[in-house]
Amino acid sequence: MNSGIAVLLLVIGGLSLLLAIAVAMVAMRNERIQRQRAEAALRTQLACENALLTLAQTTLPAITTAVRRHEAPAIAVDVPAELADSPFAQALQWIATGHAEDMRVAIDDTRAMVERYAEQRRINDITAAQERTRDELATSSRTATSAAVRSFGTSVVSLGTDLGQVVSTALREHRDDAIYETLTRIDHTVQQMIRQAQSYVIVSGGLPGRRWPQQSLTDVVGGATGRVREFLRVRSGQSDRIVISRAVEPLVHTMATLLDNALRYSPPSSFVEVGFQEGHHGVTVIIDDAGMRMSPEQLEDARQVLTGERPVDIHDLGPAPKVGFPGIAALARRYGFSVHVDGPNIFGGMRAMVYVPSVLLADATAPRVAEPELAAPAHIPVPVVEIETRGADVHEITDGGLPKRRRRPVAPESAGVTTEPGQARPDLAAAWRSGSRSGRAAAAELSTEGTADEHTGSR
Template sequence: MTPLFSDPALWTGVVLGAGAVGLPLGRKVSTHRARSRALQSQVTTAESAAAASRQQLAEAGEAIGRLHEEAEYLASVHLPALVAALQHGLTDGDLPSEFLHPDVAASPTGQAFLVIRDHTRKLSIAASEHAEGSARVAVGAVTGSVMALVNELTHAITKLLNAEHDETLLARIQPIDHAASQLARRLQVVSALTDRWPGRQREDAPLLDVVRGAVSRVRDFPRVRVPHESPHYVAGRVVEPLVLALAELLDNACRQSAPTTPVEVSILEGYNGLTIQVHDAGPGMSPESLAMAKLRLSGEHPVRLTELRNPPSFGLLGVGALAARYGFRADVDEQQSIHGGVRAVLFVPRPLLAAPPVVPAPHQTVTATAPRHRAHTAAAAAAPLPPEDHGFDVAADGLPMRRRHAAVPPAGPARPVAEPPSLDAGAALAAFMNGTRSARALSDEESS
């Protein structure tokens, strides 16, 4: 077979022509491959960017969700708990955590939430103080006006009791007087909760008088047994507060025990003061009630009228307020009750006690005892007595007459001038002057 191109020169030309045509094609293929790789790199970069964007969007969505949850937690949980804690006197330790998600605290939104929380706290405190102040002013005004009327009522009842002598009428008036005293006690306790003086200022009084005064203000006073004697005295500034506090404890003991059981009062003297104990024979108290009673009697937390339950209970709160203000202490327990009920305790420190009054000596009671002999002296002066009975002449009008006496030499040595007279030297002169005044008064009455 004869080759198509037998001439070498012709083969060379063909090869050279084919090479000239294939070289540009190769270049184009390389260029397209490079562009394809660049496009693939761009696509990969775009996909990575898209994945990162999707991740960022997911994280942003989660962050927004946490902010939404945080806002809902702030509005529905934390702020109501904060307001309730401020109303009930709780501390921040009793509140739930400020943030549901702690990582939100450092964000601008978290800082804004903190600002909202602080503003809510300030507004709640201001509103609570305003409401408490208004309540105290209103309660103080009402109790003051009613107390004035009760004082007028008790004064009228006292005048009636002193003026009447009919036993039937007195028996009917006594329950009214007792009810008025109980009403006055309740008003005094409420006044004590509003930081007002509970009653009038008194002088130093025997401790037994304080106990008896408290018993007289209790409804079931016949059930109360008090000690027969006690040598102690109470300072005047705490007499009325102690009477009120003890009356509230006695009233509580009578109410919480059966009407047929006694309520016993005992007094125990210690090194640092006196303890007045009230024992009842009631069923006792539950642990929760006992803890609440101890808290109220402690007086550690200020009483807020706007936070009292409905119906309000003033008795133990009033005792705690009086104890905190005047320096004595009040408490309750069940272990030390002698009748198996509850023991209420009032501890009176030594600084609140007073010294017993000093009884004057017999030779110092001339002025005090002279009025008791005035009637006898007046009767003796009304009848004419012989001169030798009283040593001087009496005129027609009952006045003594002067007369001269011979000088009598002294029986013994004269008393030194520098020595003071004895304490009873004026007794005779005082009796003489009293008799003179009485005789003159009788003479004036007879002449009129």
């Protein structure tokens, strides 16, 4: 190898060595820079972690406490110097500021919600107190009104009894037919007045009166007939089924009310028919008229009242109360019978049905013995005018004081027997006076003992 090649190789080797030394020096410098950067990043990371811990453990709780105390919170975030003015420091400041604002909003909303809740609760408490007061006043008013109406009704019954006793005395003293007829009409009017007053007593929570001795259904209908104005238009069938003592007066009052309705809303020339349908579980008294029919709305209203689906008391009846159906419903609920109205019937009018279950009926073969501790029934006037020439209904008085009907053949026209309206019948005078005396005694006891019966009477 010549000297030139050797020199060239020496130069190349020197240059390669210098290049390797330069590369090594650059690598060492880069390594030192990277190490410095890593150490700086580590310090920054540690500073960020410390700043976050300070924010979470110190700054945010301090803000929360200050806001809860309604104080101005310190929202400046304490960060290391190396993080000053850094985006991270700005982010921490935003977090602190947002937290303070959110806390203020939350506390304000909570306070407003609590205030609204407290106000609503206060309003509810006031409303509830007002409702309780209104209910108490309404209950007190209802109780007082019912008691007043019941007392007034009892007073009317008492006054009617007094008047009836005067009429009874006059009937014993005067035998003249004209005077007798006038007195009986007065007495009949008094009985209607007493029946109406009893309706108010019943609707106001009272009882219809004392018990009667047990009576047949025929006598019960007869007693009811004696309490209505146009009693001569009532034509009744016969039933020997016996009603127990405590149910007699409620059924008499109920049927009298139904008969009164039937007579009032039917033509004066028509009759009201009363029949009896025997059933396995009791007897149904059927009252048919040929008068005005109730509308479907009225029928539904009557059904709801009579079945007790819509309870009615004296306060629900308005300034011109109709106490008929409400009084019947009260008696039906108390004594266990039922009443139904429907129409049209075979006469084109209305039909009322009173179902008397077997529990209110006694054995027909059992003797009818009056209970010694109970008064006789309230007086029922005996009709003194007959209008059927085919065979008049002659009224007698039962042991309990109720009218009793039997068929009597009409005398031939040549015999000169007349049935002129308004003419008194001597053959009824004795029965009339007997019924009057027993009825007055019962009504007098009712006026003095009716209040006690409201507490001691059955059902």
